[in-house]
Amino acid sequence: MKVIYFGKIADVTNKTFEEIQLEKKDVKSLIIYLNEKYAIDLNEMQIAVNQNLVSKSEQITLKDSDEIAILSAFAGG
Amino acid sequence: MKKKKSVFKEGQITSDFIANAIAKHQVKTQIGAHNIFLGQVRKDVIEDKTVKAIDFSCYQEMADQKLHDIREETFEKFDLTCMHIYHSLGEVQVGEVCFFVFVSAPHRPQVYEATEYIVNRVKEEVPIFGKEIFEDASYQWKTNV
Numbered sequence: 001m002k003v004i005y006f007g008k009i010a011d012v013t014n015k016t017f018e019e020i021q022l023e024k025k026d027v028k029s030l031i032i033y034l035n036e037k038y039a040i041d042l043n044e045m046q047i048a049v050n051q052n053l054v055s056k057s058e059q060i061t062l063k064d065s066d067e068i069a070i071l072s073a074f075a076g077g
Numbered sequence: 078m079k080k081k082k083s084v085f086k087e088g089q090i091t092s093d094f095i096a097n098a099i100a101k102h103q104v105k106t107q108i109g110a111h112n113i114f115l116g117q118v119r120k121d122v123i124e125d126k127t128v129k130a131i132d133f134s135c136y137q138e139m140a141d142q143k144l145h146d147i148r149e150e151t152f153e154k155f156d157l158t159c160m161h162i163y164h165s166l167g168e169v170q171v172g173e174v175c176f177f178v179f180v181s182a183p184h185r186p187q188v189y190e191a192t193e194y195i196v197n198r199v200k201e202e203v204p205i206f207g208k209e210i211f212e213d214a215s216y217q218w219k220t221n222v
Contacts, residue, residue, distance in 0.1 A: 006136045007206030008218040048204070051139040069136055069204075075219035076133075076164060076205030077116050077176050077196060 001025065001064050008072035009045060013038050027060040034070065046071045084144050085135065085166045089173035090115075098161060098179055108158050108181045112188035114196050116176030118169050126211040130170045131219060136204040143203045147195060155191040157182045162195065164205060 004017040022029045027047060034040045047054050048069040054060050062068060086094075095115070102108060121128045144162060151160060158181045165175040178195050180188045199205075200221050207219035 004136075006204065007134065011208075011218070048136070048139055051136075051142050067138075069139065071136060071204050072206060072218055073220040074201065074203065074205055075131075075207035075221050076135075076203050077200040077221065 001062060001066070001068060003030070004067070004069045006069060006071045007075075009040065009070045012040055022062075025062045025064075027054060027056065027058070027062065030062065030068070031056060040070075044072060046073075084141075084162050084164055085137070086163055087165070087167050089165060089169045090163055090175065090177045092174075094163075095174070095177060095179075098177075102159070102181055105158060105181070107183055109183050110185040110188045111179065111181045112192045113180075114176070114178040114192050115174050116196075117174050118171045120171040121209070123209070123211075123217065126213060126215065128171060128209050129212045130168050130210045131175065132168045132208040132210055132216075133164070133166050133175065134206050134208075135164075135166060139204050144199070147198045147202070151191055151195055154194065155182070155187045156184075157187060157191055160191065160195065162199065164199070164203075168210070 002017060002019055005013050005015060010016050020033060022033060031042060034045065042056060047056060048071060049062065050067050102111065118131050148160065161179040163177040169175040178192055180191045182188050208216045209219045210216045
Protein backbone atom coordinates (compact mmCIF):
# COMPACT_ATOMS: atom_id res chain seq x y z
CA MET A 1 0.00 0.00 0.00
CA LYS A 2 1.06 3.55 -0.59
CA VAL A 3 1.87 5.70 2.42
CA ILE A 4 2.53 9.44 2.19
CA TYR A 5 4.67 11.43 4.62
CA PHE A 6 4.46 15.05 5.73
CA GLY A 7 6.37 17.50 7.90
CA LYS A 8 8.99 16.06 10.21
CA ILE A 9 7.98 12.53 9.16
CA ALA A 10 9.01 13.22 5.54
CA ASP A 11 12.24 14.66 6.90
CA VAL A 12 13.02 11.58 9.03
CA THR A 13 12.10 9.05 6.32
CA ASN A 14 13.79 11.22 3.68
CA LYS A 15 10.88 10.59 1.29
CA THR A 16 7.43 11.96 0.66
CA PHE A 17 5.82 8.59 -0.06
CA GLU A 18 6.60 4.92 -0.33
CA GLU A 19 4.98 1.65 -1.24
CA ILE A 20 5.03 -0.72 1.71
CA GLN A 21 4.01 -4.31 2.25
CA LEU A 22 2.49 -5.23 5.57
CA GLU A 23 1.65 -8.80 6.44
CA LYS A 24 -1.36 -7.63 8.34
CA LYS A 25 -2.92 -4.51 6.87
CA ASP A 26 -3.84 -2.47 9.90
CA VAL A 27 -2.83 0.66 11.79
CA LYS A 28 -0.99 -1.28 14.48
CA SER A 29 1.29 -3.00 11.94
CA LEU A 30 1.93 0.31 10.23
CA ILE A 31 3.02 1.90 13.52
CA ILE A 32 5.37 -1.03 14.18
CA TYR A 33 6.79 -0.75 10.66
CA LEU A 34 7.49 2.98 11.03
CA ASN A 35 9.02 2.49 14.43
CA GLU A 36 11.29 -0.35 13.35
CA LYS A 37 12.39 1.15 10.04
CA TYR A 38 12.70 4.83 10.97
CA ALA A 39 12.62 4.87 14.78
CA ILE A 40 9.59 7.15 14.70
CA ASP A 41 8.02 7.19 18.11
CA LEU A 42 4.27 6.71 18.48
CA ASN A 43 3.73 10.16 19.97
CA GLU A 44 5.64 11.84 17.14
CA MET A 45 3.13 10.71 14.51
CA GLN A 46 -0.50 11.17 13.60
CA ILE A 47 -2.18 8.88 11.11
CA ALA A 48 -4.76 10.06 8.60
CA VAL A 49 -6.81 7.56 6.61
CA ASN A 50 -8.65 9.14 3.69
CA GLN A 51 -7.87 12.58 5.12
CA ASN A 52 -9.25 11.92 8.60
CA LEU A 53 -7.13 11.39 11.67
CA VAL A 54 -7.61 7.94 13.18
CA SER A 55 -6.97 6.63 16.65
CA LYS A 56 -3.57 4.99 17.04
CA SER A 57 -4.81 2.66 19.74
CA GLU A 58 -7.83 1.14 18.03
CA GLN A 59 -7.69 -1.85 15.72
CA ILE A 60 -8.27 -0.29 12.29
CA THR A 61 -7.96 -2.32 9.11
CA LEU A 62 -6.40 -0.66 6.08
CA LYS A 63 -7.24 -1.20 2.43
CA ASP A 64 -4.94 -0.76 -0.56
CA SER A 65 -7.31 1.88 -1.89
CA ASP A 66 -7.07 3.99 1.30
CA GLU A 67 -5.07 7.19 1.24
CA ILE A 68 -2.76 6.72 4.21
CA ALA A 69 -0.77 9.68 5.48
CA ILE A 70 1.66 9.95 8.36
CA LEU A 71 1.79 13.45 9.79
CA SER A 72 3.95 15.18 12.37
CA ALA A 73 2.57 17.75 14.83
CA PHE A 74 0.57 20.58 13.29
CA ALA A 75 2.13 24.03 13.36
CA GLY A 76 -0.28 26.31 11.51
CA GLY A 77 -1.26 29.73 12.70
CA MET B 78 -21.74 22.62 -3.43
CA LYS B 79 -20.05 25.90 -2.60
CA LYS B 80 -16.76 26.54 -4.30
CA LYS B 81 -13.74 25.87 -2.12
CA LYS B 82 -11.76 29.02 -1.54
CA SER B 83 -8.02 29.08 -1.86
CA VAL B 84 -6.48 29.66 1.54
CA PHE B 85 -2.82 29.07 0.87
CA LYS B 86 -0.48 31.74 -0.44
CA GLU B 87 3.17 31.40 -1.29
CA GLY B 88 5.33 33.47 1.09
CA GLN B 89 4.25 36.21 3.48
CA ILE B 90 0.82 37.85 3.56
CA THR B 91 1.60 41.46 2.77
CA SER B 92 0.03 44.52 4.37
CA ASP B 93 -1.12 45.54 0.85
CA PHE B 94 -3.01 42.27 0.51
CA ILE B 95 -4.65 42.81 3.91
CA ALA B 96 -5.55 46.43 3.08
CA ASN B 97 -7.11 45.32 -0.22
CA ALA B 98 -9.13 42.65 1.54
CA ILE B 99 -10.55 45.32 3.86
CA ALA B 100 -11.25 47.73 0.98
CA LYS B 101 -13.21 45.09 -0.94
CA HIS B 102 -15.78 45.01 1.87
CA GLN B 103 -16.85 48.64 1.55
CA VAL B 104 -19.54 47.59 -0.94
CA LYS B 105 -21.02 45.10 1.55
CA THR B 106 -23.04 47.69 3.38
CA GLN B 107 -24.93 45.28 5.65
CA ILE B 108 -21.65 44.80 7.57
CA GLY B 109 -21.25 46.76 10.78
CA ALA B 110 -18.23 45.03 12.30
CA HIS B 111 -15.00 43.47 11.06
CA ASN B 112 -12.50 41.58 13.16
CA ILE B 113 -9.04 40.54 12.06
CA PHE B 114 -6.46 38.16 13.45
CA LEU B 115 -2.91 38.28 12.12
CA GLY B 116 -0.33 35.65 13.00
CA GLN B 117 3.24 36.92 12.73
CA VAL B 118 6.45 34.88 12.72
CA ARG B 119 8.10 35.45 16.09
CA LYS B 120 11.84 35.75 16.60
CA ASP B 121 12.01 32.99 19.21
CA VAL B 122 15.28 32.09 20.88
CA ILE B 123 15.55 28.36 21.54
CA GLU B 124 18.64 27.10 23.35
CA ASP B 125 20.70 30.10 22.22
CA LYS B 126 19.57 29.81 18.62
CA THR B 127 17.49 32.56 17.07
CA VAL B 128 14.63 31.84 14.67
CA LYS B 129 15.09 33.54 11.30
CA ALA B 130 12.08 32.20 9.39
CA ILE B 131 9.47 29.47 9.29
CA ASP B 132 9.14 27.24 6.24
CA PHE B 133 5.50 26.12 6.02
CA SER B 134 4.17 23.09 4.17
CA CYS B 135 0.85 21.29 4.23
CA TYR B 136 -1.06 18.16 3.28
CA GLN B 137 -3.09 20.05 0.73
CA GLU B 138 -6.08 17.73 0.14
CA MET B 139 -6.71 17.18 3.83
CA ALA B 140 -6.06 20.85 4.66
CA ASP B 141 -8.57 22.00 2.02
CA GLN B 142 -11.16 19.58 3.35
CA LYS B 143 -10.66 20.64 6.99
CA LEU B 144 -10.74 24.33 6.08
CA HIS B 145 -13.94 23.76 4.13
CA ASP B 146 -15.51 22.05 7.18
CA ILE B 147 -14.34 24.85 9.48
CA ARG B 148 -15.88 27.47 7.15
CA GLU B 149 -19.20 25.66 6.95
CA GLU B 150 -19.40 25.06 10.69
CA THR B 151 -18.41 28.65 11.51
CA PHE B 152 -21.20 29.98 9.31
CA GLU B 153 -23.66 27.63 11.00
CA LYS B 154 -22.57 28.71 14.47
CA PHE B 155 -22.28 32.47 14.03
CA ASP B 156 -24.31 35.11 12.21
CA LEU B 157 -21.58 36.25 9.82
CA THR B 158 -21.74 38.11 6.54
CA CYS B 159 -18.41 36.74 5.38
CA MET B 160 -15.15 35.21 6.47
CA HIS B 161 -11.73 34.82 4.91
CA ILE B 162 -8.81 32.65 5.96
CA TYR B 163 -5.33 32.89 4.44
CA HIS B 164 -2.20 30.99 5.43
CA SER B 165 1.30 31.14 4.04
CA LEU B 166 3.23 28.29 2.51
CA GLY B 167 6.99 28.32 1.97
CA GLU B 168 9.39 30.56 3.82
CA VAL B 169 8.12 33.47 5.92
CA GLN B 170 10.70 35.65 7.70
CA VAL B 171 10.42 36.85 11.30
CA GLY B 172 8.19 39.91 11.52
CA GLU B 173 6.16 38.86 8.49
CA VAL B 174 2.53 37.79 8.62
CA CYS B 175 1.77 34.12 7.90
CA PHE B 176 -1.87 33.81 8.99
CA PHE B 177 -4.79 36.15 8.29
CA VAL B 178 -8.34 35.58 9.53
CA PHE B 179 -10.93 38.19 8.59
CA VAL B 180 -14.51 37.98 9.85
CA SER B 181 -17.39 40.36 9.14
CA ALA B 182 -20.93 40.58 10.54
CA PRO B 183 -23.74 43.07 11.00
CA HIS B 184 -22.94 43.36 14.73
CA ARG B 185 -19.86 43.23 16.91
CA PRO B 186 -20.15 40.34 19.45
CA GLN B 187 -20.25 37.64 16.76
CA VAL B 188 -16.98 38.62 15.12
CA TYR B 189 -14.87 38.32 18.27
CA GLU B 190 -16.16 34.87 19.08
CA ALA B 191 -15.99 33.66 15.51
CA THR B 192 -12.38 34.80 15.09
CA GLU B 193 -11.25 32.95 18.20
CA TYR B 194 -13.17 29.85 17.11
CA ILE B 195 -11.62 29.84 13.62
CA VAL B 196 -8.07 30.50 14.82
CA ASN B 197 -8.25 27.70 17.39
CA ARG B 198 -9.67 25.20 14.93
CA VAL B 199 -7.14 26.01 12.21
CA LYS B 200 -4.26 25.57 14.65
CA GLU B 201 -5.59 22.29 16.00
CA GLU B 202 -7.08 20.58 12.97
CA VAL B 203 -5.46 21.72 9.74
CA PRO B 204 -2.40 19.71 8.67
CA ILE B 205 0.09 22.56 8.29
CA PHE B 206 3.72 21.91 9.21
CA GLY B 207 6.38 24.46 10.07
CA LYS B 208 10.14 24.20 10.04
CA GLU B 209 11.73 26.84 12.26
CA ILE B 210 14.92 27.90 10.55
CA PHE B 211 17.59 29.39 12.79
CA GLU B 212 20.10 32.09 11.91
CA ASP B 213 22.86 29.46 11.67
CA ALA B 214 20.77 27.56 9.04
CA SER B 215 19.97 24.63 11.35
CA TYR B 216 16.27 23.96 12.00
CA GLN B 217 13.69 22.27 14.14
CA TRP B 218 10.07 21.30 13.51
CA LYS B 219 7.58 23.59 15.19
CA THR B 220 4.78 22.15 17.32
CA ASN B 221 1.58 23.97 18.27
CA VAL B 222 1.11 23.77 22.02
